[in-house]
Amino acid sequence: MAQSAEDVRPPTMADVAREAGVSHQTVSRVLSGHPNVRAATRDQVTVAIERLGYRRNSAARALVTRRTRTLGVIAVNTALYGPASTLTGLEEAAREEGYLVSTVSLRAGSGQGLKDAIDHLAAWGVEGVVAITPQRSHVQALAELDAPFPVVTVEGGHQLDLPSVSLDQELGARMVTEHLLAAGHGTVWHVAGPEDWLESEARAAGWRAVLEENGIRPPRVLAGDWSPLSGYRAGQELAGLALARRGATPVTAVFVANDQMALGVLRALREGGIRTPGQVAVAGFDDIPEAEYFPPPLTTVRQDFAAIGRRSIRLLVDHIEGRAKKAEHLLVQPQLIMRASTRPSSEA
Amino acid sequence: MAQSAEDVRPPTMADVAREAGVSHQTVSRVLSGHPNVRAATRDQVTVAIERLGYRRNSAARALVTRRTRTLGVIAVNTALYGPASTLTGLEEAAREEGYLVSTVSLRAGSGQGLKDAIDHLAAWGVEGVVAITPQRSHVQALAELDAPFPVVTVEGGHQLDLPSVSLDQELGARMVTEHLLAAGHGTVWHVAGPEDWLESEARAAGWRAVLEENGIRPPRVLAGDWSPLSGYRAGQELAGLALARRGATPVTAVFVANDQMALGVLRALREGGIRTPGQVAVAGFDDIPEAEYFPPPLTTVRQDFAAIGRRSIRLLVDHIEGRAKKAEHLLVQPQLIMRASTRPSSEA
DNA sequence: AGCTAGATTGTTAGCGCTCACAACGCCGTG
DNA sequence: CACGGCGTTGTGAGCGCTAACAATCTAGCT
Numbered sequence: 084m085a086q087s088a089e090d091v092r093p094p095t096m097a098d099v100a101r102e103a104g105v106s107h108q109t110v111s112r113v114l115s116g117h118p119n120v121r122a123a124t125r126d127q128v129t130v131a132i133e134r135l136g137y138r139r140n141s142a143a144r145a146l147v148t149r150r151t152r153t154l155g156v157i158a159v160n161t162a163l164y165g166p167a168s169t170l171t172g173l174e175e176a177a178r179e180e181g182y183l184v185s186t187v188s189l190r191a192g193s194g195q196g197l198k199d200a201i202d203h204l205a206a207w208g209v210e211g212v213v214a215i216t217p218q219r220s221h222v223q224a225l226a227e228l229d230a231p232f233p234v235v236t237v238e239g240g241h242q243l244d245l246p247s248v249s250l251d252q253e254l255g256a257r258m259v260t261e262h263l264l265a266a267g268h269g270t271v272w273h274v275a276g277p278e279d280w281l282e283s284e285a286r287a288a289g290w291r292a293v294l295e296e297n298g299i300r301p302p303r304v305l306a307g308d309w310s311p312l313s314g315y316r317a318g319q320e321l322a323g324l325a326l327a328r329r330g331a332t333p334v335t336a337v338f339v340a341n342d343q344m345a346l347g348v349l350r351a352l353r354e355g356g357i358r359t360p361g362q363v364a365v366a367g368f369d370d371i372p373e374a375e376y377f378p379p380p381l382t383t384v385r386q387d388f389a390a391i392g393r394r395s396i397r398l399l400v401d402h403i404e405g406r407a408k409k410a411e412h413l414l415v416q417p418q419l420i421m422r423a424s425t426r427p428s429s430e431a
Numbered sequence: 432m433a434q435s436a437e438d439v440r441p442p443t444m445a446d447v448a449r450e451a452g453v454s455h456q457t458v459s460r461v462l463s464g465h466p467n468v469r470a471a472t473r474d475q476v477t478v479a480i481e482r483l484g485y486r487r488n489s490a491a492r493a494l495v496t497r498r499t500r501t502l503g504v505i506a507v508n509t510a511l512y513g514p515a516s517t518l519t520g521l522e523e524a525a526r527e528e529g530y531l532v533s534t535v536s537l538r539a540g541s542g543q544g545l546k547d548a549i550d551h552l553a554a555w556g557v558e559g560v561v562a563i564t565p566q567r568s569h570v571q572a573l574a575e576l577d578a579p580f581p582v583v584t585v586e587g588g589h590q591l592d593l594p595s596v597s598l599d600q601e602l603g604a605r606m607v608t609e610h611l612l613a614a615g616h617g618t619v620w621h622v623a624g625p626e627d628w629l630e631s632e633a634r635a636a637g638w639r640a641v642l643e644e645n646g647i648r649p650p651r652v653l654a655g656d657w658s659p660l661s662g663y664r665a666g667q668e669l670a671g672l673a674l675a676r677r678g679a680t681p682v683t684a685v686f687v688a689n690d691q692m693a694l695g696v697l698r699a700l701r702e703g704g705i706r707t708p709g710q711v712a713v714a715g716f717d718d719i720p721e722a723e724y725f726p727p728p729l730t731t732v733r734q735d736f737a738a739i740g741r742r743s744i745r746l747l748v749d750h751i752e753g754r755a756k757k758a759e760h761l762l763v764q765p766q767l768i769m770r771a772s773t774r775p776s777s778e779a
Numbered sequence: 780a781g782c783t784a785g786a787t788t789g790t791t792a793g794c795g796c797t798c799a800c801a802a803c804g805c806c807g808t809g
Numbered sequence: 810c811a812c813g814g815c816g817t818t819g820t821g822a823g824c825g826c827t828a829a830c831a832a833t834c835t836a837g838c839t
Binding site: 139144145178183185207377 | 694720726
Binding site for chain 3: 814825832836839
């Protein structure tokens, strides 16, 4: 019985060698760019490869070289703008370095999920992992997991022994707060992100530091959970404070820990009959694409996700290839984007 | 000279076999859940595996089975809410089916980028690819590429010979338009997405169909490019029309092809002194997380990204494992989310 | 008790590639 | 003219695993 068309296997290196009239080793040399191959031979091989549509078998290669050239990425909440952008940056950077990226998206951030993700990736032989772990508990779990390959955290803070790359969240918060003080506000209120998040902490820390450096006692922090709804609730409270007791710490400027909550704050203020920025200036963090079209356009802090991705991959590859040993901690600079929501009232 | 600690290789199946006092084949049988292994033997092997911290070498496995159990995903604009959510859905579904997912993110959607992406994935031996290709030109390029493995498109339309999974965009548009007509509006204006996008076309088609079925001549379509800015411009135009010539087709309801543009439209209307939904009702499409907090909360269409991901992976795996042959076209049902932006004025 | 089917385990041969080394030229030099 | 050296090519082994087959053992039956 004849072989069915299904059974034809892709050509192997031996097939190419036969076609080109050389040994399989010569084909291998051509493919890996070895210098000591005569130009004529190289051409014959190239032609044969082309003619047969040959592709190196990555599994066979990985087996003998012990290199899969695959990196894993573990991310929580990949649908959010920040993680999604970081993911893109990571993938592009990895591709440039000649690695394939395999992603695992986690929903809720349980430690078990993290372990499973690491196992899943390990089962496929990834050489290293970048973990986007913005919550303290994640980083903690990660550090205790002791993975069988290098791990770099993104937005995972620099307390632990893991190499990390983060945006300088604290600096971003400082920039916003200083900007608001410079605009003449006597103090700046803060709507923070959820507690377990390192980004929340760093942003709050930057805000607090600037106030204290200026001899201002920081007002009570309002708590949110990144969602527009939580911002809305905080905004209602702020609206109440802004209108009612003028005597206490006046509410004229608010630094909200992310843009989505800022959206909620803006809505609450508007509903409370408070003009932005006329009566209360509002600033956010992240610069999501919508921020420019908020009512009013939002002053915020932009992150360079491509840079974060590039530096994380570089750091990871350095560890994989044995060039780096220590747990380095890299910071990426943020950028303040000034828009109407904090413009001094004379212009508003 | 003693071997440095760096040189210790991970344990192999042979190591486990020796440790357990069986043959490597028995270890293999235990690992792949073969039924004919005595329980006692199985336990010995399990213990040995545990003790040595053994992991099957995926490259060796892939080499002999000719199965890498890896799928590729190609996506354009992964930072947007839609593609990012689809990506998450795909990844989770693939993991459940026992596959690893490798992602390639494309920036601008050139045909060359697509080809490179396919090559990149092919070089690592993926068994199939899901391509998130919302632009007509992508799907076209994809169909002509003739990849060496099955390809399923997501949001790639059903004109071509490629198997596809899409949200029923047209139905979503119909739901929105019917909802607006039912609220008593004489007609519905439309701000469309960019031209090359299948989603734009399908949404416009659904809108147009409903109007025509109701004997209404569709007003001129305003063109956008998904961005809030383009929505803002269209909104300015609509505001002008709404205020100026009451004689012509009145502007009382607008179906905007996505939520981000709807945000721009809302801003333009507000700046034009037009109340929403009092004077003009506005609806969007996508249900991005922010939509609920737009001024006012936006009526929109929600997509079940998890379902899209699950069905795409299922379809792809069916093709890979030879269960499916034909180019099937699957549609996922949308859901209308009604909010304040289209509430009849009596309630507004 | 003798025999056989079925369960259980072991043996062998590759999968397609790279690495180490051997072999074969060809050149210039003493 | 012989020889060393380098550039070029070929040969053989083996990476760690699974599939096919062979060998052994067990239990059930006559």
